[in-house]
Amino acid sequence: MKTTLTLLALFAAMSAQAQSSAPALWPTIPFVRGADLCQYQDAYSRSRSSLMREMGAQVKELVFLGATPEEALVPLVVIDSLISKNRALAAGGPGWDVTLEAAIKSSLDQMMREAAPRVRKIGFFNPGSVLDLLNNLREQRQRGPLDVRMLSRVSGVAWGTYSFASGCRGDIVLTVHVELRSGETFSFSGSGLPETAAHMVANRMFNAFQTTRFPSDVLLNSKRLTLVGTPAGPVTHAPTPADAERACVSMNARLPSAEEYEQLSMLGDWSGGVSLKHDIWVLAGGKVLAPDLRNPSPIRSVDEVRGQDLHFYCVR
Structure with missing residues (x-):
């Protein structure tokens, strides 16, 4: 309280x-x-009859070893009391x-x-x-x-x-x-x-x-760039580069340039940027940025990365 x-x-x-x-x-x-929840499970995971059977079996075992029924109950009660006491001390x-x-x-x-x-x-x-x-x-x-x-x-x-x-x-x-x-x-x-x-x-x-939130502003080359995201969320993927471009236009935004993608990746996800990871990123003009294919250039045609998801986000 x-x-x-x-x-x-x-x-x-x-x-x-x-x-x-x-x-x-x-x-x-x-x-x-x-x-x-431990005590709850301990109390309700077994029925009263099963608990009584378990207690009865323990008493029978002690009686078999030579104890009287009254003597057999004493250690069981003491042990149960000690368990409850120790749990209360640990939790309190x-x-x-x-x-x-x-x-x-x-x-x-x-x-x-x-x-x-x-x-x-x-x-x-x-x-x-x-x-x-x-x-x-x-x-x-x-x-x-x-x-x-x-x-x-x-x-x-x-x-x-x-x-x-x-x-x-x-x-x-x-x-x-x-x-x-x-x-x-x-x-x-x-x-x-x-x-x-x-x-x-x-x-x-x-x-x-x-993690970088969208929308948010970041300074690149002394200019403010707004990370807008996409209609579906911060970062998503599109079937074709043309679909990604249309999505950005619908938000009065554009796709980042290759240089912007790279610079934002260097900032990282924790400092206002977006890491490229090993993904393929959509560029304007039907091209893509493939960060793992840098020889001779990471800017590739869609045919060169066929079968992979085309990721993008929009900026303005």
Whole structure:
């Protein structure tokens, strides 16, 4: 309940602020614990009669070894109690919030360092002072009281849920939801051991925010180029170059030149460009760009790449 009230207060304060251009989220990720699917499966995967038969078989085995029926029940009850107690200890406490948040942030930061994009489009921002942070750490809390002035300096908030997965092997089901000032909402999920699930969520967050969006503007040779996409989405393929050209004309746009394709590919998918990969790309005039066929030139006729998909996107 406390976490839910904190989230509501955070959303209310954010909605009162002006749109922020900074791609930064509130520095902590509140988590709400969901249903324990392990306990659910353990309780409902077998009928009451089958559980009684299993318990009866265990009692009979102990009696066969020399115990009285009363003595045989004691260790079974104690073991069952210890299992329940250990599960409660493992699942309880505030440590899960800290563990999951730290794992997601560290995985996301590692991906950023490895990709080295020109602009980070997702991250976490601490609007408070270092002294506030140290005081919160000393008191073992993630964040102090909400401050509207601090909220005005972030562009969104992330919150999540976790639950213990069925199978009772230590796996969790993890979700993270990102709410931006613009009203956009993104949801990401992962499952497996806690560190695996957190890495999956971080990877999906990275791809969703860092991948080039359409439409978007980019500077090439000191000129602004708008990546429009296609009528069917960001990047698609066409049966013929003529079909691709007509699709771009319908959007008041054109196909990129070979030089533009190459330069945008050098920017990469994480810095506002589009990687060529090993695909065939449509050029104006019925030609195509084949990045894997550079000798003598990557600009080829359609007949030379017959049978392969012809990819394209539009620019203006």
